[in-house]
Amino acid sequence: MSLASLQAVVERDQTAIDLVVKILAQRFGERFSQAKALREQHGHTTTWLPNQAPDGVVFAHSTEEVAEIVRICAEHGVAIVPFGTGSSLEGHVNAPAGGISVDLSQMNAVLEVHAEDLDCRVQAGVTRKQLNEYLRDTGLFFPIDPGADASLGGMAATRASGTNAVRYGTMKDAVLGLTAVMADGRIIHTGGRAKKSSAGYDLTRLLVGSEGTLGIITELTIRLHGIPEAIAGGVCSFADVESACNAVITTIQCGLPVARIELLDALQVRACNAYSRLDLPESPTLFLEFHGTEAGVREQSELFGEIAADHGGGAFTWATKAEDRNKLWQARHDAYWASLGLRPGAKGVSTDVCVPISRLAECIRETRRDIEEMGLIAPIVGHVGDGNFHVLVLVDVDDADEVERAEQFVERLNWRAIDMEGTCTGEHGVGQGKMKYLEREHGAGLDVMRTIKKALDPRGILNPGKVVLVD
CATH class of the missing domain: 3.30.465.10 (Uridine Diphospho-n-acetylenolpyruvylglucosamine Reductase; domain 3)
Structure with missing residues (x-):
């Protein structure tokens, strides 16, 4: 479903919006703003969906104030878009019907x-x-x-x-x-x-x-x-992504209580080395962490070392000092920004899927093949312990052919995950970007979702144009 079609089905009543803007400005004073930069920031999206700014932003301080804002908007049928920090990835905070962004960031007690x-x-x-x-x-x-x-x-x-x-x-x-x-x-x-x-x-x-x-x-x-008595983290490199995935699958199937197990493909490792000043081998790598007692963590670490060796894993480097672990995990958290350095000026389009753990290696292998066949630059990183992984496609948005290839890639990835009895999103959510995949994933269940939406929000004012569309 294109953004244009989303805009077509989400109505905008400018007269009602103007009235609500006037009421909120009088009621909240400096905590209500129509400044262009602020409105655009509250329609911010880290996808390639265009920014759709609200008509005004109000900063709430209590549940009662949020209720008051909602009642005002409900009376006039004006859309409301909740806003936290704006870190969502699928256009969740865009305002296709305009209306009011309710910023909850100052409700931070x-x-x-x-x-x-x-x-x-x-x-x-x-x-x-x-x-x-x-x-x-x-x-x-x-x-x-x-x-x-x-x-x-x-x-x-x-x-x-x-x-x-x-x-x-x-x-x-x-x-x-x-x-x-x-x-x-x-x-x-x-x-x-x-x-x-x-x-x-x-x-x-x-x-x-x-x-x-x-x-x-x-x-x-x-x-x-x-907080665990003991925490140990470490990294282990593999010859290929499939071997790393198989080590993950064995680890989970053996019931090893790993706290974190993250996969970075070779391209992602290269990006992290450059951005976070690491010196890891540029091959598929697992970042791990175990929590528990001193004895338990030691035993878990040794068992994983044996599993990794069985799957061709390389030298297993452990970090028990907090500063060393923090450096590794900060590098993992900075993977998005590190990846942008692989192609300066490109737009990073992040998508995620989740599949049953037994299908993980197959899904990543086929995804990697698509990336190569379509001539894209797209590192892979994931919370692979539960079958969830992310792909960041680096796209020149001024190149129509490349944009089309990227769109085709994202669609193929999502259809593949669903066909493997997985999901089109393990954690990013639906927002605007993943709506078109829900019917295939949920079937008649999507009609039940629409029924719930109509029952709880009959005027369709709560974050309209997201998750499900209703008549």
């Missing part, structure tokens, strides 16, 4: 920490780094790490995960309960602090991953974990 119960309550604008800094002296940490210092509200809205997901799960596992503002301005509280419940529909899981299309998440109750 850690409200409660219950160390004895391993949970805390935070406002949606708290970022993962901010929370872990706050928790530093408690012996606890929040493990979900997508790379970017994203807001927890945004991470919940997109059902984010990251490098630690293979051991600690994703945001659907981390969120115990939440507070959300619905399309009519009602404030609801879902879940709680109990670690399990069978009381009614699971509204928490419904809203986690809904990308702001069903409600605006304003507070979250988050599951925490104890």
Whole structure:
């Protein structure tokens, strides 16, 4: 589905927008802005989808203020787009119908920490780094790490995960309960602090991953974990991507409790060496990390070394000092920026898929073949412990032929993952960019999603033009 067709089905009522802009400007004063640069920043997208700026940006300070903003917009049928830090990758914060961007970044208070119960309550604008800094002296940490210092509200809205997901799960596992503002301005509280419940529909899981299309998440109750007694990380190079993937598959199938296991292909290693000043062999490489007791970490490390050797792995280099591990993982998190250096001036188009772990090597092999046959520059990196990997296609957007080849590549990758009984997105979310793949992935389930959207947002004002389109 093209962006033009998305714009065609999302209505814009300029008269109503002008009225809402006037009301919000009077109500929020300096916390409401129509400055062009700010509006464009709030329509920012790291995809190649064009920027679609909102008509105004309002900075909320409380759940009650968000509810007030929603009621004003709902009364006049004006679109609302929630905004956290703007780190999403599939056009989630674009405003195809114009309207109001509700920025939650100033709602950044850690409200409660219950160390004895391993949970805390935070406002949606708290970022993962901010929370872990706050928790530093408690012996606890929040493990979900997508790379970017994203807001927890945004991470919940997109059902984010990251490098630690293979051991600690994703945001659907981390969120115990939440507070959300619905399309009519009602404030609801879902879940709680109990670690399990069978009381009614699971509204928490419904809203986690809904990308702001069903409600605006304003507070979250988050599951925490104890900081491990010992942490060991390391790198291991392989002759080819398939051997590295097979080592990952064996590791997971053996039940080895790896905390992180990341794949970088040879091109990505070259980029990271240059950007992060590493000296790794320029061949497919696994970054790993184990958490546990001193004895447990040592045993896990030795077992993985044996698995790697069985699959032709090279020298296994371990880092037990925090500064050495941090350097490795910072390089992994900087992979996007490092990749841009492979082709200065090109646009980086990031896409992700996730497949059953047994199909991982096959999927990456066929993806690598597509890249070569289509003449593209596209490093691969991934959270391969759960079958999820990313491809960053470096595209000259002024070259129509190259753009077409890149689009074909992304489509083939997504169709391949779905055909392998995987998904078109393991963690980036749908936004605008992946909508066209949902019918093939979900079939009749997509109609159920539309029914839910119509029921909870009958006027279609919550982040319209994302995830599903409704009549």
